[in-house]
Amino acid sequence: xxxxxxxxxxxIRKLFAERLTEPVTVHLYTQQASPLAVPSHQCQTCxxxxxxxxxxxxxxxxxxxxxxxxxxxxxxAKRQGIERIPALVFEGKGRGTVRYFGIPAGYExxxxxxxxxxxxxxxxxxxxxxxxxxANLPKPVHLEVLVTPT
Amino acid sequence: xxxESPNITADVIEASEFPxxxxxxxxxxxxxxxxxxxxxxxxxxxxxxxxxxVVQAAREG
Numbered sequence: 001x002x003x004x005x006x007x008x009x010x011x012i013r014k015l016f017a018e019r020l021t022e023p024v025t026v027h028l029y030t031q032q033a034s035p036l037a038v039p040s041h042q043c044q045t046c047x048x049x050x051x052x053x054x055x056x057x058x059x060x061x062x063x064x065x066x067x068x069x070x071x072x073x074x075x076x077a078k079r080q081g082i083e084r085i086p087a088l089v090f091e092g093k094g095r096g097t098v099r100y101f102g103i104p105a106g107y108e109x110x111x112x113x114x115x116x117x118x119x120x121x122x123x124x125x126x127x128x129x130x131x132x133x134x135a136n137l138p139k140p141v142h143l144e145v146l147v148t149p150t
Numbered sequence: 151x152x153x154e155s156p157n158i159t160a161d162v163i164e165a166s167e168f169p170x171x172x173x174x175x176x177x178x179x180x181x182x183x184x185x186x187x188x189x190x191x192x193x194x195x196x197x198x199x200x201x202x203x204v205v206q207a208a209r210e211g
Contacts, residue, residue, distance in 0.1 A: 045167060101168065102165075124153050126197065130154075133201055137155055142186050143152070145184075
């Protein structure tokens with residue numbers, strides 16, 4: 001059974017058509033399902049996150065999903081700074097790095113959709129003054145926003 | 151912000167899936183924003199004020 005209802009899917013398809021200007025690649029870091037996996041080390045939300053992304057990608061030809069395995073593609077994971085899964089890395093017109101860790105469910109689903117829009121367009125709703133202020137930061141800044149799905 | 155600046159990495163983290171971070175950052179409520187693993191901001195903050203914190207962190211590196 002799909003995670004997105006028929007109505008939601010239709011609505012999102014419309015929004016994507018209106019607001020995705022350039023292609024976005026979402027790198028999904030996950031783990032391969034293995035019969036030998038130790039339960040305590042299993043990724044609880046990886047499968048569902050992958051399903052959700054696949055359903056979203058089916059709604060627009062501008063969204064592409066590339067799936068990586070945290071263990072077998074350790075080098076690539078290290079390059080993108082991924083140490084926990086599920087992880088999403090959004091690649092598009094963004095100048096910095098935008099990532100999401102965990103399943104984007106509940107209220108956070110809207111955050112995922114907005115991230116796709118912003119990375120597609122390479123611009124945000126920040127004020128012109130803010131945009132200018134952060135465009136040339138002297139040193140790297142790492143922002144971590146901790147949220148819960150409800 | 152990370153869309154606008156090459157020097158920003160922005161992570162959204164579903165905290166309940168990663169309890170070790172709740173502990174490390176002493177998260178008591180969400181949203182909680184952590185800048186460079188040191189500066190913690192609880193709840194929402196006006197854009198301009200938040201930006202100042204980010205710029206300050208970038209200066210201190």
